[in-house]
Amino acid sequence: MHCLWITRQDPRPANSGELIYTLGLLGSLAKQPETELTVLAHRAAAGAEGGPPVHWELHGKIPGGRLKSLLSELPGDAFRLGNPVQRQALSLLLGKKWDWIVIDQAACAWALGMIGTHQKVAYIAHNHEAAVRKQVASDRGGSLPMRMALKWDALKYARMERALCRRADLISAITPRDTEAFGTEFPGKPVCTLPPGYQGEAAAGAPREITSETPRRVVLAGAFEWVAKRRNLEAFLNAAAESFQRGKIGFQVVGKADPEWFAALAKQHPWASFTANVPSISPYLDQARIGLIPEALGGGFKLKALDYIFRGLPLASVEAALSGVPVNPQTEAIAAPDPESLTKAVAAKIDDLAFLNHAARRALDACRDAFHWEDRGVTLRKALGNPESFRA
Structure with missing residues (x-):
C-alpha cells in the first residue's frame, strides 16, 4: 500500500x-x-x-x-x-x-x-x-x-x-x-x-508515593502557542488566584511558550511560576502533587494527561477535557465543570494524600496497557x- x-x-x-x-x-x-x-x-x-x-x-x-x-x-x-x-x-x-x-x-x-x-x-x-x-x-x-x-x-x-x-x-x-x-x-x-x-518516561511499577514532603504544588505542562491554549491558562490563573493564594498552593506552568508572554503573566500573577521551553518536563512533574488540565476551550485528546498519569500524578481536569482518558472522574481524578469549580476542588483535595495516591494508582493501572x-x-x-x- x-x-x-x-x-x-x-x-x-x-x-x-x-x-x-x-x-x-x-x-x-x-x-x-x-x-x-x-x-x-x-x-x-x-x-x-x-x-x-x-x-x-x-x-x-x-x-x-x-x-x-x-x-x-x-x-x-x-x-x-x-x-x-x-x-x-x-x-x-x-x-x-x-x-x-x-x-x-x-x-x-x-x-x-x-x-x-x-x-x-x-x-x-x-x-x-x-x-x-x-x-x-x-x-x-x-x-x-x-x-x-x-x-x-x-x-x-x-x-x-x-x-x-x-x-x-x-x-x-x-x-x-x-x-x-x-x-x-x-x-x-x-x-x-x-x-x-505514549512512549515517554513511565513509572516501572507502582507510581511514586505522594507524601507530606511532596511540595503542595499543582503543575500545568504543555504547549501554549494556540490562542485557545493561552486563554485557557489565563482563565485558570484568574479563577485560581484567590483560593490558591489563600491555601498557599504552588502553581507551576512549564512548556513550549513565548518567554515574553510567560514573563508578562509572571508579573500579573506573582503567586505562580512560569518556565518556558525546558528540555524536559519530568523534573517539574516529580515536584508536584497534581497535574492540571484546565482546557475549557478546545477539543482533542489532552496528551499532557498521559505525561501526568505515567509519571504518577493524579489529574485535576475540567470534565470535558477527559474524553478518551480511561479514568472515573468521580473517584480517580479531581474533575469539575469549569475552571472556577476546579480551583475549589483542587484546594479541597491537595492535602488528601490517600485520595491522591489512590487516584494516581488507578489511573496508571487503567492506562498502562491502553496507549x-x-x-x-x-x-x-x-x-x-x-x-x-x-x-x-
Missing part, C-alpha cells in the same frame, strides 16, 4: 501535542507490512534527522502572517499551509499512483481541490474543528477585531472540514466524543477512533485496508 501523507510540518522534533500525534501515527503505520509512506510537509524550524522509515518531501517553512487569508475562502492556517511552494510539490507528487492520500489535520484540506475524484482520501482529525473553532470564537476574550476575525475563521474552518468529511473515504477521530460527532454528522461514513499512544502506538498502526492499517469494517 502506497500512501501520500500531507501534514503541516516535519514532526521531528515532536515538541507539541499535534506533532507527537502525527509522528506517532506515522511511525506506527510505517511499521505495518506492505506499507510505504511519503510525507509532504514544511520543514521544521530546526533541521531534523532520524524518525520513522518514510520518504520525506519537505519544502520551505510555514509562512507567517494571516491578514491575506481574510479575503480567501480558506481559514488562516490552511491559507498559509497551502502556499505556492507546497502546491507545486503536491502537483508533482500527484503524478504518481497512490492507494491513499492522507490529510493529516483539517488545516491541510487546502490540498483537497487538487486531488482527483478517483483518489481515495483519509482524514486524520486531531479535533472536530467545526465545533472547536466555534467554541473558541465564542469566547469573549481579546479585542473586538480579534473576536470578529476568529468568528470569520471559524465559519471557514467549518465549511472546509465539512467538505473534507464529505469527500473522505475514511475519517479517524482522536477521542470517542469526536467519533460520535463525526458519525452523527456524516451517517454511514467509516470512522475509526485513534487515541494517541501503545503499535496498536494505533494496526488499527489504521486495518481501516485503510477495509474501511467498510468501520462503517456504523
Whole structure:
C-alpha cells in the first residue's frame, strides 16, 4: 500500500501535542507490512534527522502572517499551509499512483481541490474543528477585531472540514466524543477512533508515593502557542488566584511558550511560576502533587494527561477535557465543570494524600496497557485496508 501523507510540518522534533500525534501515527503505520509512506510537509524550524522509515518531501517553512487569508475562502492556517511552494510539490507528487492520500489535520484540506475524484482520501482529525473553532470564537476574550476575525475563521474552518468529511473515504477521530460527532454528522461514513499512544518516561511499577514532603504544588505542562491554549491558562490563573493564594498552593506552568508572554503573566500573577521551553518536563512533574488540565476551550485528546498519569500524578481536569482518558472522574481524578469549580476542588483535595495516591494508582493501572502506538498502526492499517469494517 502506497500512501501520500500531507501534514503541516516535519514532526521531528515532536515538541507539541499535534506533532507527537502525527509522528506517532506515522511511525506506527510505517511499521505495518506492505506499507510505504511519503510525507509532504514544511520543514521544521530546526533541521531534523532520524524518525520513522518514510520518504520525506519537505519544502520551505510555514509562512507567517494571516491578514491575506481574510479575503480567501480558506481559514488562516490552511491559507498559509497551502502556499505556492507546497502546491507545486503536491502537483508533482500527484503524478504518481497512490492507494491513499492522507490529510493529516483539517488545516491541510487546502490540498483537497487538487486531488482527483478517483483518489481515495483519509482524514486524520486531531479535533472536530467545526465545533472547536466555534467554541473558541465564542469566547469573549481579546479585542473586538480579534473576536470578529476568529468568528470569520471559524465559519471557514467549518465549511472546509465539512467538505473534507464529505469527500473522505475514511475519517479517524482522536477521542470517542469526536467519533460520535463525526458519525452523527456524516451517517454511514467509516470512522475509526485513534487515541494517541505514549512512549515517554513511565513509572516501572507502582507510581511514586505522594507524601507530606511532596511540595503542595499543582503543575500545568504543555504547549501554549494556540490562542485557545493561552486563554485557557489565563482563565485558570484568574479563577485560581484567590483560593490558591489563600491555601498557599504552588502553581507551576512549564512548556513550549513565548518567554515574553510567560514573563508578562509572571508579573500579573506573582503567586505562580512560569518556565518556558525546558528540555524536559519530568523534573517539574516529580515536584508536584497534581497535574492540571484546565482546557475549557478546545477539543482533542489532552496528551499532557498521559505525561501526568505515567509519571504518577493524579489529574485535576475540567470534565470535558477527559474524553478518551480511561479514568472515573468521580473517584480517580479531581474533575469539575469549569475552571472556577476546579480551583475549589483542587484546594479541597491537595492535602488528601490517600485520595491522591489512590487516584494516581488507578489511573496508571487503567492506562498502562491502553496507549501503545503499535496498536494505533494496526488499527489504521486495518481501516485503510477495509474501511467498510468501520462503517456504523
